[in-house]
Amino acid sequence: MSADLRAAVPGQAGALLAELGDKAELHDLYDEAGASVYHAIAGSSPLEVRELVGAVRSTVGPILELAAGSGRLTMPLLTLGRELAALELAPGMIRILQERLRTVPVARRSRCTVVPGDMSAFDLGREFGAIVLGATSVSLLDATGRAGLYRCVRRHLAPGGKFLLTAVDVQDFGSSTTEQVMDVDGADGTRFRMYEHWTEDAEVRTVTVFPHPLETAEPPITVCTTRIGVFPVAQLEAELAHAGLKLTDCQPLPPTGSDHHDVLLVAEVAA
Known part of the structure; x- marks a missing residue:
């Protein structure tokens, strides 16, 4: 320890x-032992799932999920019938995600590619119609990491593609x-x-x-x-704009039971 x-x-x-x-x-919480605890707590939580999947449904083309974790969003995203790349850094999370994928029909799991990688520094050599970052995972990155994330997202978004991420509204603390x-x-x-x-x-x-x-x-x-x-949504909007990503929507998500609330942000490459 x-x-x-x-x-x-x-x-x-x-x-x-x-x-x-x-x-x-x-x-x-994200090491090998922590991954099992994380999955037990959050692996099947419905929080933000309906809203994110609904927002992704309005896009076209392949989907990239960042910080996929143990697959809480991966599984419902696969029900959309589209190709999905699930990027995750923690080996423990990848292990659980792969175990979960083995339990679904072959036709569904064949559309999913698990990619070991860092959401702040990745290069997949292709573009996606939707890039998703759920579970307010943007909060796990420092300023340098977030800048790297935005650069990678902008490089991987297809024309007209959307970057969908959730964040904490810190003003409720x-x-x-x-x-x-x-x-x-x-x-x-x-x-x-x-x-x-x-x-x-x-x-x-x-x-x-x-x-x-x-x-x-x-x-x-x-x-x-x-x-x-911990940082305000206005700071995220400014960071996105600096990286060439324009915020097009910001909507509150249902309460989580804590004293603060999450929001769903949608951004596109600025013209």
């Missing part, structure tokens, strides 16, 4: 982690320091307690996930954490 990673966990989650001591194994505690039921029946910590004006929020209830968890207890960027 990285001492730096442990020290970076703030608030109630940090105190609980310190109390567990050596009984806990801390992982990044409130003031001062906030820490939300949420109990989450995993798709496989496991339960988790999630701590989301954010301090006003901080550039990141920290999400940490523990099994729940802890009393029944046996050591080593897998705890997962990640840090997510």
Whole structure:
């Protein structure tokens, strides 16, 4: 366990982690151990799926999904009957995605190509009618990473193509320091307690996930954490414009149960 990673966990989650001591194994939410936790929590979540698939339906041509994860959007996107490239960096996520693809009919999974790669630096040598970045994953990139993302998206968008991404409306976080505690039921029946910590004006929020209830968890207890960027949608719009991408639509997504809300952004290559 990285001492730096442990020290970076703030608030109630940090105190609980310190109390567990050596009984806990801390992982990044996107490493091999974390991927299984991520998939249990979010792998079958319906959040934003209907809206993103509906928006993609209005486009034509092949689809590129960035940060595909364990396939939460990949599976419904495949129902559109179009060719799909699913790009993902984390080996643990790719493993789960490939396992899921093996469970669907051959005719459907044959339209999907899983591409190991970084969403901020990729070159697939082709264009797509729709490029999708869900799960507010743009927040996982720093400013340099986002600039790389936009360059790659612009290079891969076909004429008339659309870039669809979801983002957090940070203006709903409130003031001062906030820490939300949420109990989450995993798709496989496991339960988790999630701590989301954010301090006003901080550039990141920290999400940490523990099994729940802890009393029944046996050591080593897998705890997962990640840090997510915090920036206003207006900043994203300005960054997109600087990269030659024009925002054409911004619509709120249904509430997620937390104190903030997500939005769906649609951008095209500027004329």
